Amino acid sequence: MTDLLNSPEDMAFRKEIRDFVAAELDPDTRAKVVRGAPLVRDDFMMWHRSLYQKGWAAPGWPKEHGGPGWSARQRLIADEELFRLHTPPLPGFGFKMIGPILMRFGSTAQQQRFLPRILSGEDWWCQGFSETGAGSDLAALRTRAERTKGGWLISGSKTWTTYAQYANWIFCLVRTDPDVKKQEGISMMLVDMSAPGLTRRGIRLMDGTEEVNEIFLDQVFVPDDMVVGEINMGWTYAKALLEHERLGIGGIGRSKHLLERAREMARAAGCEAEPEIADALAEFEIDIMAIEATTLRLMAAAEAGVRIGAETSLLKIRGTETQQGLTELMLDIAGPSALPARDSGATEEPFENVAFQFMNWRKLSIYGGSNEIQRSILASQVLGL
Amino acid sequence: MIRFDIPDDETLLLRDTAERFVADHYGLAQRNVMLEQPPEQVPPHWGEMAELGWLAAAVPEAAGGLGLSAAQLVPMLEVLGRGLVLEPVGPVAMKCAATLARALPDAGAELEPILSGERIALVAEGAPGAPVSAVKTGGALVLSGVAPLVMAGPWAQVFWVVAELDGAPVLMRIPAEAADVTPVRLVDGQVAARVCFDGVRCAQEDVVTGCAEALAYGRDMALVGVLAEMSGLVDALHGATLDYVKLREQFGRAIGRFQVVQHRMSEMFIRREEVHSMARLAAEAMEGDDAAFRGKLVSAARVKIAKDARVVMRDAVQLHGGIGVTDELAVGHMLKRLLVLSQVEGGRASHLKRFRALIGL
Numbered sequence: 240m241t242d243l244l245n246s247p248e249d250m251a252f253r254k255e256i257r258d259f260v261a262a263e264l265d266p267d268t269r270a271k272v273v274r275g276a277p278l279v280r281d282d283f284m285m286w287h288r289s290l291y292q293k294g295w296a297a298p299g300w301p302k303e304h305g306g307p308g309w310s311a312r313q314r315l316i317a318d319e320e321l322f323r324l325h326t327p328p329l330p331g332f333g334f335k336m337i338g339p340i341l342m343r344f345g346s347t348a349q350q351q352r353f354l355p356r357i358l359s360g361e362d363w364w365c366q367g368f369s370e371t372g373a374g375s376d377l378a379a380l381r382t383r384a385e386r387t388k389g390g391w392l393i394s395g396s397k398t399w400t401t402y403a404q405y406a407n408w409i410f411c412l413v414r415t416d417p418d419v420k421k422q423e424g425i426s427m428m429l430v431d432m433s434a435p436g437l438t439r440r441g442i443r444l445m446d447g448t449e450e451v452n453e454i455f456l457d458q459v460f461v462p463d464d465m466v467v468g469e470i471n472m473g474w475t476y477a478k479a480l481l482e483h484e485r486l487g488i489g490g491i492g493r494s495k496h497l498l499e500r501a502r503e504m505a506r507a508a509g510c511e512a513e514p515e516i517a518d519a520l521a522e523f524e525i526d527i528m529a530i531e532a533t534t535l536r537l538m539a540a541a542e543a544g545v546r547i548g549a550e551t552s553l554l555k556i557r558g559t560e561t562q563q564g565l566t567e568l569m570l571d572i573a574g575p576s577a578l579p580a581r582d583s584g585a586t587e588e589p590f591e592n593v594a595f596q597f598m599n600w601r602k603l604s605i606y607g608g609s610n611e612i613q614r615s616i617l618a619s620q621v622l623g624l
Numbered sequence: 625m626i627r628f629d630i631p632d633d634e635t636l637l638l639r640d641t642a643e644r645f646v647a648d649h650y651g652l653a654q655r656n657v658m659l660e661q662p663p664e665q666v667p668p669h670w671g672e673m674a675e676l677g678w679l680a681a682a683v684p685e686a687a688g689g690l691g692l693s694a695a696q697l698v699p700m701l702e703v704l705g706r707g708l709v710l711e712p713v714g715p716v717a718m719k720c721a722a723t724l725a726r727a728l729p730d731a732g733a734e735l736e737p738i739l740s741g742e743r744i745a746l747v748a749e750g751a752p753g754a755p756v757s758a759v760k761t762g763g764a765l766v767l768s769g770v771a772p773l774v775m776a777g778p779w780a781q782v783f784w785v786v787a788e789l790d791g792a793p794v795l796m797r798i799p800a801e802a803a804d805v806t807p808v809r810l811v812d813g814q815v816a817a818r819v820c821f822d823g824v825r826c827a828q829e830d831v832v833t834g835c836a837e838a839l840a841y842g843r844d845m846a847l848v849g850v851l852a853e854m855s856g857l858v859d860a861l862h863g864a865t866l867d868y869v870k871l872r873e874q875f876g877r878a879i880g881r882f883q884v885v886q887h888r889m890s891e892m893f894i895r896r897e898e899v900h901s902m903a904r905l906a907a908e909a910m911e912g913d914d915a916a917f918r919g920k921l922v923s924a925a926r927v928k929i930a931k932d933a934r935v936v937m938r939d940a941v942q943l944h945g946g947i948g949v950t951d952e953l954a955v956g957h958m959l960k961r962l963l964v965l966s967q968v969e970g971g972r973a974s975h976l977k978r979f980r981a982l983i984g985l
């Protein structure tokens with residue numbers, strides 16, 4: 240696989256990561272990640288603890304909050320190596336979403352209380368933005384918070400909440416003023432998952448997992464000190480959250496991981512030399528190279544002081560298309576070997592999770608702003624259309 | 625000669641009966657209950673399907689069937705496909721019965737219990753490049769090899785094993801209890817089996833030789849069944865997605881009002897139409913005696929439909945957004961069924977190869 244970041248310093252940094260992973264990663268977890276099997280809480284937590292002890296849990300965080308102090312370049316390398324070495328990709332709800340928001344907009348008390356616990360893994364956060372009626376049009380959300388003594392009472396529901404079953408905290412967007420323009424009446428609140436009035440229901444997905452949930456809130460009390468920043472500024476914070484770490488959204492590490500896996504399958508199926516398959520594998524490597532080159536070019540511009548904004552949507556679009564395309568190539572390679580259900584006892588490595596991955600990764604082009612929405616963003620914000 | 629006649633009364637009757645059957649028996653909730661059954665248990669409606677004539681439909685009258693053409697069956701199979709029916713109409717009627725009717729000199733006696741639904745018989749084959757083989761030992765033949773994925777395998781009383789004997793393909797009649805049958809649940813909930821024939825003995829009178837032509841015909845016919853089901857599923861996904869984008873509102877209007885969504889739906893419509901045409905083309909190609917012509921068209925249909933189905937799967941889920949990846953709508957179930965049908969009976973790549981060979985490239 241071609242790596243573009245390969246200066247002597249890059250290579251030394253890669254080696255440091257490889258040595259660490261070789262020493263720390265649990266072989267069972269590694270095997271699960273290699274096979275593309277669904278991961279559960281313990282898989283993530285064990286690895287989280289290793290990274291935490293090393294001081295690498297939150298690559299994007301500044302040193303003062305416990306980050307490793309890596310440059311953007313090092314973060315890309317780390318992301319790539321950690322994927323390549325089959326470590327579990329840690330969910331970003333704490334590290335990449337609420338953590339950075341609290342650093343920017345949270346109170347000192349919130350920062351002191353929550354940031355260390357995100358870093359250590361003591362708290363597991365989930366994201367309560369989407370609602371049944373508010374997906375792409377997030378600002379249409381209707382879950383409301385009403386003023387009460389010392390705080391707010393939230394009522395409504397959230398949906399598609401990833402890993403809520405593991406979470407003890409949820410950050411929610413709620414409507415605090417129904418009488419203004421819809422973006423202007425939204426606030427962000429931190430809610431204890433064990434608060435009275437909060438219930439959860441798992442949603443079964445077509446791939447057989449229950450990764451997402453519905454959350455019902457019935458007069459859930461949130462004290463004033465759990466409001467993020469100012470009341471009715473939630474939309475601004477949510478936008479800032481979605482803009483964080485944008486250079487990493489091309490998912491280069493994930494793509495390389497999937498490509499490597501596809502190659503392994505082609506070898507196992509004995510079709511790696513068939514022109515159609517060999518060409519497809521090579522073209523995917525080139526596609527990934529283009530995403531990486533574009534990422535590096537944007538990164539260099541950002542380092543030179545150019546403001547990088549919505550352009551990064553292109554990384555998400557191409558990255559997710561590449562990843563989904565790779566799962567389809569895997570189906571072609573696997574043929575009927577892709578068909579036994581995961582729990583049928585009849586699956587054969589390396590084809591065990593091909594159908595699962597094809598189904599599971601459909602979400603990549605739906606969540607975090609669908610690819611249609613990303614294209615609209617490019618059109619309006621970059622192209623001025 | 626290929627004709628695209630308006631469906632005749634028999635065709636429409638079969639289709640309408642299938643529609644009623646699916647409406648009565650195959651609600652998503654009813655189907656979910658069936659999926660909970662142990663894999664050894666035959667789904668409950670097999671007898672009814674035989675009574676409705678579905679198993680006998682494509683078998684020539686001389687062999688005890690109804691003598692309908694493949695094309696007459698397509699609309700009915702489309703309905704069964706979109707209905708996510710679990711009974712093995714395709715593997716039994718389109719594959720096994722179609723093969724036997726051509727391979728056996730006097731097929732009627734063997735087919736009678738199969739067509740009446742009393743006995744389930746299936747064709748079992750090794751993986752490409754790893755055929756089941758047979759050697760003569762004393763007066764009998766001894767088999768070795770595995771059929772890795774026999775659709776509906778656990779329900780069979782009889783396997784017709786495609787084996788290599790002295791370098792030529794033969795069909796061997798093996799009672800299911802003689803083989804080692806391991807049920808395999810597939811991703812879409814359908815049941816198949818891995819069947820191992822190592823050491824199984826077969827008497828000389830249960831071997832059918834000179835059946836290469838019948839096997840090729842049976843494979844094409846099976847594929848026509850698969851493609852018809854896929855056509856029904858593509859149509860259903862298109863319909864479900866169209867309904868959804870008309871209903872689902874974001875940003876104050878139906879998402880179907882956004883031009884991007886409109887173009888995607890138009891594209892899906894084009895694909896649906898192509899799939900519809902190609903499924904019928906493949907069925908029409910089953911008439912007549914020109915095996916190369918037939919093979920060319922059936923493989924062409926396979927290639928085109930597999931390709932179109934991919935895009936339809938992708939876009940149907942995408943345009944549904946989050947709800948599209950759940951188990952709660954039919955969309956996910958239809959996607960899984962399409963996934964299975966895309967990977968069996970030879971995928972896109974192998975039929976592209978066959979097509980190229982048949983057009984001399």
Ligand SMILES: Cc1cc2nc3c(=O)[nH]c(=O)nc-3n(C[C@H](O)[C@H](O)[C@H](O)COP(=O)(O)OP(=O)(O)OC[C@H]3O[C@@H](n4cnc5c(N)ncnc54)[C@H](O)[C@@H]3O)c2cc1C
Pocket residue numbers: 365366367368369371373374375376398399400401402450451602605606607608609610611612615872874875879882884885942943944945946947949
């Ligand atoms: C597996 C998974 C995990 C998720 N995890 C979380 C989570 O943890 N927390 C959370 O808050 N949310 C989560 N989401 C929700 C996700 O962010 C939403 O699904 C997403 O915003 C899309 O909303 P929707 O599902 O309502 O689809 P809709 O908005 O209804 O969109 C349906 C289709 O219409 C298209 N569309 C909509 N508007 C337009 C337009 N203006 N122009 C063109 N096309 C348009 C969309 O692109 C899509 O194809 C998750 C979703 C999934 C699938």
